[in-house]
Amino acid sequence: MPLPFTPRYCAWCGGALVSTQGLNPSGPPFYCSACGLPVYEDPKVAAAVIVHSSQGVLLLRRAQKDGAHGKWILPGGHVDRGEVVPSAAQREVVEETGLLVELTSLLGVYSYQGNPWVLVVYTATANGGRLSAGPEALEIRAFAPEELPWDELGYESTAQALKDYLALNP
Ligand SMILES: [Zn+2]
Structure with a gap:
């Protein structure tokens, strides 16, 4: 981005x-x-969430017409100035997936040389709401670890966060 x-x-x-x-x-x-x-x-801060369940990890297919259009990404988005980062993560999940989530851990902070974005990734489980794609998603689905679409992920950070998650949750 x-x-x-x-x-x-x-x-x-x-x-x-x-x-x-x-x-x-x-x-x-x-x-x-x-x-x-x-x-x-200044850097730009974004938050994203690995929402996991017995069905796997929730990914959404990005609707915005940019470089990641049609690719699978984690639910997430910009942290507003003055907003608490975990609250931003939960807000983005409900906007994009309809699900209320409880954050369970801080997975990692992802940044890349020359890239203005700093991405903070949490893990979470759903504890309310109803799954429905918001306007920013073409599709939402849960992927079991062996089904993850490694060749169709939107960002380097998406792949890195999923690898880190799987390393901790084999
Ligand atoms: Zn001036």
């Missing part, structure tokens, strides 16, 4: 941003040419 743009204008005064060309790796990547504000590009 790379960000498709670099910032061009100052969010404070609207002045044009100037790149520092990475000359000072510990400094900001941009300065505002008008007010001098240093501008950093």
Whole structure:
């Protein structure tokens, strides 16, 4: 999920941003040419959940028309600014699958060089709601470990989280 743009204008005064060309790796990547504000590009935080049951792990087929369209991903999404991360994970699961879940563990934190996203993955079991695909899913189903669609997963982090989950739950 790379960000498709670099910032061009100052969010404070609207002045044009100037790149520092990475000359000072510990400094900001941009300065505002008008007010001098240093501008950093912060990471983006997302949360996803491995919802497991006797039928297996719940995956959904992504409806959004981007690079992962039609691929299988974990339910999850953006953490809003000021939102508690586990609450965001539970919110995303109910929005995308209709299920209320109880988080059972923090599985891992996944990030990649040059990629702005930091993904926090929990495991969970369903404790209410009714399974139904939200607008962001073409399809939802549970996969037993031997059925997991390794060649059709949406993101590197999806595959890594599933491998980590299976290593802990053989
Ligand atoms: Zn400015």
